[in-house]
Amino acid sequence: MKKKIKINKIKQIALKIIKRQGYNETESRQIFDMRLFAQLRGNDHGFVGLFGWNPDKDKNAGEIKTIRETKLSALIDGNANSAITVMQKATGLAIQKAKVSGFGIVGTKGTYNSTGAIGYYVKQIAQENLIGMAFSGCDAYVAPYNSNEAVFGSNPMAVGLPTKKDPVVLDFATTGMTWHDLTEKNILNKKLTPGRGYDKEGKPTLDPKAVMDHGASRIFDNTYKGSGLSFIIEALTGPLVQAAAFGILDEDADWGNLVMAIDPELLMNINEYKKNMTKLIKRYKKARRLKGVKELFYPGERGNRMSERCLKQGVVEIEEELLEKMVAEAKA
Secondary structure, three states: OOOEEHHHHHHHHHHHHHHHHHEEEEEHHHHHHHHHHHHHHOOOHHHHHEEEEOOOOOHHHHHHHHHEEOOOEEEEOOOOHHHHHHHHHHHHHHHHHHHHOOEEEEEEEEEEEOOOOOOHHHHHHHHHOOOOEEEEEEOOEEEEEOOOOOOOOOOOOEEEOOOOOOOOOOEEOOOOOHHHHHHHHHHHHOOOOOEEEEEOOEEEEEHHHHHHHHOEEEEEEHHHHOOOOOOHHHOOOOOHOOOEOOOOOOOOEEEEEEEEEEEHOOOOOOOHHHHHHHHHHHHHOOOOOOOOOOOOOOOOOHHHHHHHHHHHOOEEEEEEEHHHHHHHHHHH
């Protein structure tokens, strides 16, 4: 059951947990802001991520460094820092380069946990009147089509497009269940949907713990198309940025990400572009609907509405069991 809690209250609770995990004030606020963004939208990278894969700061974390750079590009070594703080740095750098040269591409390596909802980063890019794209890799726990062995990561991708109002943001993982999905089901003692997971021996399972214990989640659409898309993202966030992929290099410490920012002015006037986007959205919304369907939603629209509604009320919705776990953790 979901419960509403004041944003200021959940902020106090979450920041206590994050700081106890070893992060300084700036890092804690960056992590909280991303988690709040996701939670407000009903995204599975919300506060459940505080208990996800490697949430604590690595004791060996060093300085985040740019190890290769041109006027259009950069490669960042996260040096064992949180992927959220590293991805935030990469996003800012991509925006900076795109504003100067029209295009910016930034890769990251050397992180060990999830960037969270990558729609968070492309939305920032789109709010700067730029087109944003992002891809993320992680530890292998997803089986390709026609396999029951974990080879892919969750391999999410996101695209952010500027408009006259809220950006259009497409954000989705190429697995049927993200690690945070599994974590939440495990916390809430929920079973998996049949056919969505395998244990470490490759046998079908309904137990989220069995999938998390060297098992495998299924690809999101269970077809060669989804498997092919995940393969491409694996290549963009592995070999291209010198990070781990398919078990090559150290998957426990070297996850990769890629973010791009593109100035529409390379092709046309930004205001004309936004007018065309408005026409595109209006036409899409007017498409004939199937019986019983009240409205068609463009990418990110449903999440925008949910977020706006909660922000007006000054609250966030959260599973009661998860909130209890957060309160207990903050008091520990």
